[in-house]
Amino acid sequence: MDSVDLNVLRSVLDWRRAGHRVVLYSVVQTWGSAPRPPGAMLALRGDGVVIGSVSGGCIEDDLIARLQDGRLAADGPPVQLVTYGVTRDEAARFGLPCGGTLRLTEERVDRWDWVAELLARCEAHEIVARELDLATGAVNLSVASKTDVVSFDGERLRAIYGPRWRLLLIGAGQLSRYVAEMARLMDFEVLICDPREEFVYGWEEQHGRFVPGMPDEAVLNIQTDERTAIVCLTHDPRLDDMALLTALNSTAFYIGALGSRVNSQKRRENLAALGLSAEAIARLHGPIGLHIGSHTPSEIALSLLAEIVAIKNGVAPVQKKPLPVAAE
CATH class of the missing domain: 3.40.50.720 (NAD(P)-binding Rossmann-like Domain)
Known part of the structure; x- marks a missing residue:
């Protein structure tokens, strides 16, 4: 429930309104010692511009490379899971501590009405839960409490957003x-x-x-x-x-x-x-x-x-x- 994530979503909204293609990454699971906690976000614009962070920097470089070398298809599934650091060599390559593993959702932002609503509700000092259905890419917003935490069951991601401090x-x-x-x-x-x-x-x-x-x-x-x-x-x-x-x-x-x-x-x-x-x-x-x-x-x-x-x-x-x- 970090207000830094709201800055990421503000950029997502601005970019989509300007007609840019946008992919949103969210940390959903970590094993071992990971650079960023579940819920951390990064947005990638169609021209390679990024805002936010999901690691110390190396994973961000690879996400940009996925876009530039065609691994990130414009017409692919609305949501995919991306995992880094499964092997010792890969963990070292991406700057993860030994044994560290990071799993992300790779979410194509086709509709952005939910982004505008979420930001408006946070501006009104509400705490909001965002549920992402990985199979369909559908997003549902609901009221949350300050004790709620990020959760992921393999099919749905539930992330919590709150107003700025x-x-x-x-x-x-x-x-x-x-x-x-x-x-x-x-x-x-x-x-x-x-x-x-x-x-x-x-x-x-x-x-x-x-x-x-x-x-x-x-x-x-x-x-x-x-x-x-x-x-x-x-x-x-x-x-x-x-x-x-x-x-x-x-x-x-x-x-x-x-x-x-x-x-x-x-x-x-x-x-x-x-x-x-x-x-x-x-x-x-x-x-x-x-x-x-x-x-x-x-x-x-x-x-x-x-x-x-x-x-x-x-x-x-x-x-x-x-x-x-x-x-x-």
């Missing part, structure tokens, strides 16, 4: 600009809320979308969900705490606020005095970021995004600051 920044200061740029490179949808007009200048060149209103209204208006992170960076409790009162009762997977350890503790006490439950306050990350000795805005942004990505990927963040050495 989102990052809502409260505050449009200098640090937010670094965070927004790094988050964009990791394919987060970046949203910014700052009612202070003085901080808006220059953001038109950034890849982010402003959410109007006060911070608490922004948290509600974007319909915060499990794929949303919220970070308060104004250093002004009148704005940050307003957002936190709403965010900490939401389903956002990460909620953080800029501040030192002392200020973070004071913030927790203020939130408790304002009636927020201890359970909700415990969700707050503060100080934000992993401990990397950061001092500059770009370093703080890096430590923050590292923490957000770790939690997004289900990895427990490491100790943020070294523990003091006990006296002997």
